[in-house]
Amino acid sequence: MDLVLLKELNAERAARRAAILITDTADGAGQLVREGDEMSGALGEAIGRAFRSGKSGLAEIEGRELFLNVHVPPPRLVVIGAVHISQALAPMAKIAGFDMMVIDPRTAFATEERFAEVALHAEWPEDVLKNQPLDAYTALAALTHDPKIDDYPLAAALRAGCFYVGALGSRRTHAKRVDRLKEGGLSDAELDLIHAPIGLDIAAASPAEIAVATLAQIIEALRKRELAGGLSMRAA
Amino acid sequence: MDASSATTDNLDPLQVAETWKSGGRDVAIATVMETWGSAPRPTGSQLVIDSAGNFHGSVSGGCVEGAVITEAVDVIETGEPRMLEFGVADETAWRVGLSCGGRIKVFVERLG
Structure with a gap:
């Protein structure tokens, strides 16, 4: 060399x-x-x-x-929402080798006390992602249910070709979300890439179980992901 | 890119190799290319060495680095790459071995 x-x-x-x-x-x-x-x-x-x-x-x-x-870049996990599921996800993601970041502008949720071990940003996703853009080796999980907080990072994740994009919420919630994002210019093919309801179907009930189902789905996406050729075709 | 990224870490062997070479030092790169058994560092692990024997990174848990550095200094002089093999059972070829019982193949090349 x-x-x-x-x-x-x-x-x-x-x-x-x-x-x-x-x-x-x-x-x-x-x-x-x-x-x-x-x-x-x-x-x-x-x-x-x-x-x-x-x-x-x-x-x-x-x-x-x-x-x-x-x-290969080390995989990152960006979680939107400093919620109960995110708290359970934090130690699991760390053990599985993900570099996890939590973003939530609601300062009552995004406290150091609740998230001692991960990078925590009590700011709007648009502000954080401007400086630390998403990429193909990043997974994004939107967990707030709140369109004001979740919609921007979901669209950004699809445009950046994140290897995994997941969103919490019922099928009804997700259908409304898809309508909003479509108005924002995303195609049906792109929106189909969102995993919603989030997580593998293991009938998870508690926040911790939903965290397990979500992490398993992220790992599956990472290991089975298409090569960049497929990703860039989607971005075109 | 933010400064905490692993690839901009000043302990990253390939970043160190680039910095050293750009600064006019002669550099060799050693890479673990194959492992058997309980080898301490995975395939792809790297060690960079300069002609004075300074080094960064690792190809084992410290068991064979000394021998690799000696070989690397030779490789820097001759420019001929070498494949080294280390293992507990391999007593004739190398005096050093891996205490963990594994075996590793290490490729040493000069950075041109």
């Missing part, structure tokens, strides 16, 4: 974009592959698998021993 290639790789990583550095173990020659790059054949398949799993490893391809080092 040379310095030019290393700089390119570090730029991708700093921008929270997935990349694979391929090294030929015979001579150390390197090649950088970005998610969504067109790659065919056995190498293309190996690259696709590596992006999906996030796992680095050696591959024998056409007589060459190649090392695929996968650099």
Whole structure:
């Protein structure tokens, strides 16, 4: 690898974009592959698998021993609403390896006492997300039920291609939400990507159980997600 | 990008490698390419080394770093990459081993 290639790789990583550095173990020659790059054949398949799993490893391809080092941004979870479910979600998300952030402008909810261990912002989502934009390695869960708080970040998450977008609320609540977001310019195809009612269907009843169902659904979306080609098609 | 991001962390080996090389130092990068058994650091873990033996990162829990650094200084001189293998059972090739019972393959290359 040379310095030019290393700089390119570090730029991708700093921008929270997935990349694979391929090294030929015979001579150390390197090649950088970005998610969504067109790659065919056995190498293309190996690259696709590596992006999906996030796992680095050696591959024998056409007589060459190649090392695929996968650099995937660490997954983030942005939760809108400093509610009871979010409190239960905070320790679970941490154990599962997510970097969790809670945003809620209602200062009665967003207190350090209720959320000691996560990044907490007692501000409007539009203000927080301006400085820390959403991306394809971020999951967004909107848990307030309040359109004034939830609608903006839901639309922003769909536009940013977040790997998971979920919203709490009954089917009736969600139908009204879809109507509002459609007026805001989002398409049916985009709105179909919102997981609502939120969480895998495990008949969760308590806030803690809904947190389990939601986290499981987020993990499923992360591990089964499409490659960026599919995501950028949606964004187009 | 906010300053707390992992990739801008000044302990990130690849960021350190870029900074060192850009500052005119000769640098080698060691990468764990394969592991068997209970290896201490996962595949893809990296250690960067300069020609004076300064290093950042890790390829094991401290068991084989010394040997990797020695090899890396050679690699910086010759420019020829090497694949090193470490394991408890492998007594002839290397004097150092992994106390955890695992085995690892470490690739060492010069940053050009």
